[in-house]
Amino acid sequence: MLRSGVGKPFRRVTNLTWRSIMITSRTRAFFLAIGILGALTAVCWMVGCNGSSSTNNSGGTVTTSLSDPPVCQNSSGPIGPFTQVWVTVTKVTAHINSNAGPSDSGWVTLLDLSSSPKQIDLFSPVSTTCVLTELGSTSGLPPGDYQQIRLYLLDNTSSSGPSPNNCGTGNGFNCVVNSSGTIELQLSSEAQTGLKIPSGQIAGGKFTITAGQATDLNINFDACSSIVAEGNGQFRLKPVLHAGEVSLNNNTIGGTVVDGTGAGISGATVLLEQPAGVTGITDMVDQVQYATTTDSSGNFFFCPVQGTPGTTTYDVVIAAQAGGATYNPDIVFKVPVGTALGNLAMVSEGAGSSGGTLAGQITSKDATALAADVTLSPLVAATPAGGSEILVTIPWLSTNTTQAAAQPQNFMTQATANVVTPAVACPTGTDCYNYQIVLPASAAQVGTFSGGSANLPPPPASPTLTITYSLLAATSSCTTATPSPAVVNSLVVTPGTTTPVSTALAFTGCT
Structure with a gap:
């Protein structure tokens, strides 16, 4: 890998x-x-020369x-x-x-x-x-x-x-x-x-x-x-x-993800994102450009990163589940290429916390049932200092797909519905997939990089144990989505619970 x-x-x-x-x-x-x-x-x-060398x-x-x-x-x-x-x-x-x-x-x-x-x-x-x-x-x-x-x-x-x-x-x-x-x-x-x-x-x-x-x-x-x-x-x-x-020395972004005691968090997912427009959505949507996980000491290091050091910026987004605890997401906006962020503190949702789950169904068809590869992006609204609201892609903690892991994750619809509890069948004439996405279930800590600092707020004594997601679906295999755009909003997630996504993400005109 x-x-x-x-x-x-x-x-x-x-x-x-x-x-x-x-x-x-x-x-x-x-x-x-x-x-x-x-x-x-x-x-x-001295000697006289003609021509050139x-x-x-x-x-x-x-x-x-x-x-x-x-x-x-x-x-x-x-x-x-x-x-x-x-x-x-x-x-x-x-x-x-x-x-x-x-x-x-x-x-x-x-x-x-x-x-x-x-x-x-x-x-x-x-x-x-x-x-x-x-x-x-x-x-x-x-x-x-x-x-x-x-x-x-x-x-x-x-x-x-x-x-x-x-x-x-x-x-x-x-x-x-x-x-x-x-x-x-x-x-x-x-x-x-x-x-x-x-x-x-x-x-x-x-x-x-x-x-x-x-x-x-x-x-x-x-x-x-x-x-x-x-x-x-x-x-x-x-x-x-x-x-x-690029510059071998300056085209980097790095830092260390730590818990409330300052100890490094191993295996945290770190994304570098940049905002882009999505048809039908008013807010800009942060799209994942690079992703990695932290080492045993909580360190991450992206190199080389495309862009001009000190000028090109990325939004750094982190989620973690380690040592029997799930942590809140961290979002740091506008981090310039060439930045060493230092320690980025995360807040635990509590010992034994397992995050929360979004569960729903994707369907696809043409004239008849037809498989499609669909990407699902969990989004949280956040606002950089002095800027406008952005929908930020939050890393998932686990999913129920057998496809290769990716941030955001792809799900392939199939003729027979995959097994979930309670069982959910594919609607007649469609292929489908019943997805389950485990996510952080506490409010994000948000900062905007300036003055050499991530400017994350001080970790609260106890986190806000609820977070509201939107779920955006995208596929290049199909021409039409219902709803359109293919996004479901106002999905409230709390620790240890499953939030049903009652609106199926339905795609037609698939090839």
Whole structure:
């Protein structure tokens, strides 16, 4: 599973992402080059010189490293859980033309490992650092605005590759490892022409190499969306990639989740969210961008995070259930990239508390019953200091789906209703799923980052043991929802109780 910094395995978003490739451009011996050119100029003035000279020092040096971004959502792996995902990199190239084809001229090789391909475990654990391993360097690269990047992987049928091959015999050079063993990861034909990152998936539409300056580029795999189950026990790589210039040192958000005594809370879920509009809903809705869980000491660390340090902000949302207690959610608005938040205190709902449960039904059909994959987002209204109300996505504590864990969670409708108590059948002519989502059942602590502080209020002596949720449903499989938008409001949750969602979330026009 992908890991984010010191946290546990997590699964995104987007909403979760795989590892990243970090590209760093450095100028080598810049001032030495100036000195040499000055000396040559003096010699030419004395002896007379005609024509001009050039030097590779006018270009940049790109160092390609593997980093560990929090790009996926919480818990188990994509269609997994996977313990390892091995890919073998042979080359990274870039082009100034966003429309250039793989065989067109003008491609610049940022990294060439053709003679010694590098095999990388994308789920390898790391500590609080962006860089996992350095892959290699290339010097003398031409300055320019590059609007397309391609990443090449070694063909599984290649006659030679890395030694030792971590995929073993008969599994190619790209593979996944799960409870069934090692399975070859099938590659699309695109892997041979380079996995393309177009300008629309590069932050700002381009990345710039400037002579004499450093450039850091993050190439980001969304692992949650990049591994597809083939239905025959096989898995295919269908990469979703993004890129953007980042700083190895500053594109981070971290902190420590603690209880009322200051002790770290292990296994807390931490989300980074950003607001976006949702059709039919007046308030902005905070959408999950990154997710992870805290380590045994309560620490979390996101790195690298897309955006400009000190300018781009995320809302940090935390929920926890540990040591026989459930805690209130914490919401910290407007945390800039590059922030170390320090301790973030949570309030226990009481010893033995188990949160509260939302329970209801999703249905789907076309002309007849048809399955659909539906995402359910539990939302709580909160207001940042000096701002307008936002619907914030709260992490669930547990769910009753057998699908891979994600924040927010997906539920797949099916022809026969899943078993719940009391039993609920699918309406005639539909597929359905009876969901149960366990959530924090006490009021959120809300702060807005400013002056270097999260500005959470002092923990109360006892929490407010009630919280009101909205439940938002979304699917790309269907065209029509009832109600529309597919949201149910005013769902009051209290500890140890189940709140029935009496309004079924019904989808039609499904494909």
